[in-house]
Amino acid sequence: MTDTTNDILLLSFGAFAILLGLTFLGEALRSRQSINNPNPVIDTYMTRVRSWWAMVAFIGIAMLLGKLGVTLLFAFASFAALREFLTLTTKARADHMSLALGFFVLLPLQYIFVAFEWSGLYSLMIPVYAFLMLPIVSALRGNADRFLIRVAETQWGLMIAVYCVSHVPALMNLDIYANGDRSVLLVTFLVMVVQLGDLLEYFFGRRFGRTRIAPGLSPKTWEGVAFGVASAMLIGALLNWITPFGVLGAMGMAGIASLVGMFGNLVFAAIKRDRGVKDWSHLIPGQGGFVDQLDSVIFAAPIFYHLTRYFWVG
Amino acid sequence: MKPIIATLRRLAAGIVGQFLLLLVRFLTAVRADWKGIEPIPRQRVYFANHTSNGDMPMIWASLPPAIRRNVRPVAAADYWLKNKLRAFVGPEVFNCVLVDRRPEVKDKPMDKIVAALKEGSSLIIFPEGNRNMTDDPLLPFKAGLYNMGLAMPDVDLVPTWVANLNEIMPKGEVIPLPLICTVTFGAPMHVQDGESKDDFLRRAEQALVALKPVVRS
Numbered sequence: 001m002t003d004t005t006n007d008i009l010l011l012s013f014g015a016f017a018i019l020l021g022l023t024f025l026g027e028a029l030r031s032r033q034s035i036n037n038p039n040p041v042i043d044t045y046m047t048r049v050r051s052w053w054a055m056v057a058f059i060g061i062a063m064l065l066g067k068l069g070v071t072l073l074f075a076f077a078s079f080a081a082l083r084e085f086l087t088l089t090t091k092a093r094a095d096h097m098s099l100a101l102g103f104f105v106l107l108p109l110q111y112i113f114v115a116f117e118w119s120g121l122y123s124l125m126i127p128v129y130a131f132l133m134l135p136i137v138s139a140l141r142g143n144a145d146r147f148l149i150r151v152a153e154t155q156w157g158l159m160i161a162v163y164c165v166s167h168v169p170a171l172m173n174l175d176i177y178a179n180g181d182r183s184v185l186l187v188t189f190l191v192m193v194v195q196l197g198d199l200l201e202y203f204f205g206r207r208f209g210r211t212r213i214a215p216g217l218s219p220k221t222w223e224g225v226a227f228g229v230a231s232a233m234l235i236g237a238l239l240n241w242i243t244p245f246g247v248l249g250a251m252g253m254a255g256i257a258s259l260v261g262m263f264g265n266l267v268f269a270a271i272k273r274d275r276g277v278k279d280w281s282h283l284i285p286g287q288g289g290f291v292d293q294l295d296s297v298i299f300a301a302p303i304f305y306h307l308t309r310y311f312w313v314g
Numbered sequence: 315m316k317p318i319i320a321t322l323r324r325l326a327a328g329i330v331g332q333f334l335l336l337l338v339r340f341l342t343a344v345r346a347d348w349k350g351i352e353p354i355p356r357q358r359v360y361f362a363n364h365t366s367n368g369d370m371p372m373i374w375a376s377l378p379p380a381i382r383r384n385v386r387p388v389a390a391a392d393y394w395l396k397n398k399l400r401a402f403v404g405p406e407v408f409n410c411v412l413v414d415r416r417p418e419v420k421d422k423p424m425d426k427i428v429a430a431l432k433e434g435s436s437l438i439i440f441p442e443g444n445r446n447m448t449d450d451p452l453l454p455f456k457a458g459l460y461n462m463g464l465a466m467p468d469v470d471l472v473p474t475w476v477a478n479l480n481e482i483m484p485k486g487e488v489i490p491l492p493l494i495c496t497v498t499f500g501a502p503m504h505v506q507d508g509e510s511k512d513d514f515l516r517r518a519e520q521a522l523v524a525l526k527p528v529v530r531s
Contacts, residue, residue, distance in 0.1 A: 083492050083493060084494065086491075086493060087478065087493045087494040091481060093484045096484060096487050096489075099491050100489040100491060103492055104489065281343065281345070283343060
């Protein structure tokens with residue numbers, strides 16, 4: 001067994017131990033509330049923890065399968081996210097071909113480029129080539145009705161659900177270590193600090209939060225975000241041994257990723273509010289859709305990728 | 315030999331059914347929205363809008379297994395008996411009630427439908443009669459739904475709106491888009507005492523169109 005495999009197993013068991021703790025905490029709080037007056041915050045928290053169990057299992061298995069496993073897992077997450085996003089965007093029959101290209105050509109290509117470590121292509125294909133080519137494909141069908149809205153929303157969907165999500169497995173391509181297989185742990189680091197920060201932000205924000213950040217959009221409070229980012233930094237420091245960042249660097253990276261992720265969550269709340277939906281879909285029990293689950297990781301991933309590249313790739 | 319072949323065919327139908335379920339779920343992540351009723355196994359006639367050949371499999375896949383087992387889609391015999399594969403999938407996988415709409419046949423569609431209801435099956439029907447290729451949300455309903463309501467007054471008639479299939483597979487396109495399809499079930503209806511055929515059909519049309527999701531864009 002290699003060191004990396006050891007570390008993955010250790011982290012998985014660590015994550016299971018944390019989930020066990022979180023599950024017990026929720027059950028303890030639940031047992032104290034009265035049956036006639038159930039507390040929705042605790043119920044939401046518990047369903048979140050429950051689908052977290054499944055996610056940790058999936059990510060753990062993908063990691064043990066190595067780079068290909070993680071890339072495939074996020075390719076499927078991308079597909080689910082793109083479907084949720086494009087279901088809600090403005091489109092016309094004239095966009096049928098460009099949307100089909102998004103699902104069946106651009107998405108697979110993006111992950112093939114990630115798998116083969118062609119960083120030039122996966123960094124440029126969607127922001128440059130898709131950005132210019134897809135509107136041409138739509139325009140050729142000759143329907144001008146709400147044209148800019150249609151192409152802009154399609155491009156947004158591809159940027160979010162394909163480009164941003166693909167930067168999670170792309171972390172494994174960063175040439176930091178002498179033996180390459182350790183960079184799979186950067187994925188663990190990013191997902192763990194962002195998602196645990198979110199979980200703690202949610203829980204403490206609901207309990208102690210006072211000042212809402214954007215009252216029209218989301219119940220997020222400054223107190224909750226401050227606490228969430230602080231906990232993410234602490235978790236980052238504790239996990240610094242799986243990164244090349246060092247203790248302070250790991251705290252900084254965790255803090256930035258978590259902060260960007262939380263504001264990303266706010267952006268998605270604005271989109272959902274605009275489209276009049278509560279969740280992106282129904283695919284994850286108690287959680288809504290893949291985009292609901294991944295929103296903060298989606299926002300944090302490209303920034304985390306580029307900061308790591310800028311500061312730690314020689 | 316005969317009973318063995320029958321068992322094998324049933325087994326094959328079950329496997330093909332599961333495969334179709336997975337396919338539909340992968341392609342459209344179909345979702346049931348139970349707005350007006352609960353998903354319980356009561357005898358019902360689900361009447362739905364019809365824009366694509368995917369409508370029936372979509373409703374079928376969105377039902378919970380216990381309800382799906384007892385549901386029989388009413389479908390055109392000329393379509394489902396065209397070749398051997400369809401003749402297997404239609405009657406055996408989907409358990410369709412096949413009706414022949416040509417006026418010269420003796421076997422009247424309504425007799426077969428009422429017989430299926432008398433056996434206790436629930437049904438899926440498309441009361442517009444044909445696929446709706448217009449920009450209107452619905453074509454005027456045919457009388458069948460009213461006649462079912464008269465013949466079986468205790469059966470719930472449930473309006474069922476299939477959304478997004480137009481965008482998933484518009485007419486004339488070859489590649490389906492894997493967008494999310496939503497099937498919305500409304501409040502059950504019955505033919506009221508003394509209600510005329512036209513009044514009831516207009517009321518049913520309105521109840522169905524009212525389920526169409528409003529998309530803001």
